[in-house]
Amino acid sequence: RKEVEQDPGPFNVPEGATVAFNCTYSNSASQSFFWYRQDCRKEPKLLMSVYSSGNEDGRFTAQLNRASQYISLLIRDSKLSDSATYLCVVNRHGQNFVFGPGTRLSVLP
Amino acid sequence: DGGITQSPKYLFRKEGQNVTLSCEQNLNHDAMYWYRQDPGQGLRLIYYSQIVNDFQKGDIAEGYSVSREKKESFPLTVTSAQKNPTAFYLCASEGLHGYTFGSGTRLTVV
Numbered sequence: 001r002k003e004v005e006q007d008p009g010p011f012n013v014p015e016g017a018t019v020a021f022n023c024t025y026s027n028s029a030s031q032s033f034f035w036y037r038q039d040c041r042k043e044p045k046l047l048m049s050v051y052s053s054g055n056e057d058g059r060f061t062a063q064l065n066r067a068s069q070y071i072s073l074l075i076r077d078s079k080l081s082d083s084a085t086y087l088c089v090v091n092r093h094g095q096n097f098v099f100g101p102g103t104r105l106s107v108l109p
Numbered sequence: 110d111g112g113i114t115q116s117p118k119y120l121f122r123k124e125g126q127n128v129t130l131s132c133e134q135n136l137n138h139d140a141m142y143w144y145r146q147d148p149g150q151g152l153r154l155i156y157y158s159q160i161v162n163d164f165q166k167g168d169i170a171e172g173y174s175v176s177r178e179k180k181e182s183f184p185l186t187v188t189s190a191q192k193n194p195t196a197f198y199l200c201a202s203e204g205l206h207g208y209t210f211g212s213g214t215r216l217t218v219v
Contacts, residue, residue, distance in 0.1 A: 008149075032207075034207050036207075036208075041197075041215075042212070042213070043199055043210035043211060043212050043213050044152070044199070044208075044210055045210070046206065046207045046208070046209075049206070049207065087151070087152075089207075089208075096140075096142060096154060096157050096167070097142075097203075097207075097208060099144075099151050099152040100151060101150065101151035102151055
């Protein structure tokens with residue numbers, strides 16, 4: 001089993017829709033969690049960190065469920081510019097980051 | 110502005126040739142990483158370095174080599190032993206708020 005798993009998609013949604021991605025991780029010692037965004041043929045960029053209490057940044061909400069070992073990302077009011085691949089990332093203290101394979105989102109006009 | 114710079118952006122390699130990808134950062138980060146990404150795939154760790162003059166193999170180190178003589182620089186050499194080197198190579202450094210990536214080098218074998 002891979003250490004970080006994501007539904008590869010693609011998720012095709014209309015503009016204005018709400019879409020949610022889930023990510024599961026296998027290592028219970030994981031301590032830090034992030035969502036990165038990667039546009040086609042570009043480098044990944046940090047979208048947001050994920051905190052135990054959940055956190056929100058504008059239209060984006062991230063949540064962590066340590067007991068079930070999953071992380072979620074909710075995007076409200078989808079924009080065309082949200083089309084990208086979303087990477088789930090976890091790491092243990094002192095260890096390197098482990099990237100999920102990514103979930104591809106296409107927001108359609 | 111602080112950042113991480115990779116060069117070249119595109120690189121073509123002939124069979125049997127070694128090539129070196131450059132990665133430079135001015136973020137004063139200790140840890141640096143090299144990843145490989147194949148089309149439709151996630152990032153796979155090649156090598157990483159937590160501190161100057163020290164580096165460790167990642168999950169797919171075979172056919173690659175690195176050096177870390179300076180904090181700012183972490184070059185990756187793709188040797189002729191790497192049988193399938195065509196991929197997108199990403200360098201990253203680690204700060205307090207996660208990884209910062211360079212813009213990548215797209216390597217193609219011709």
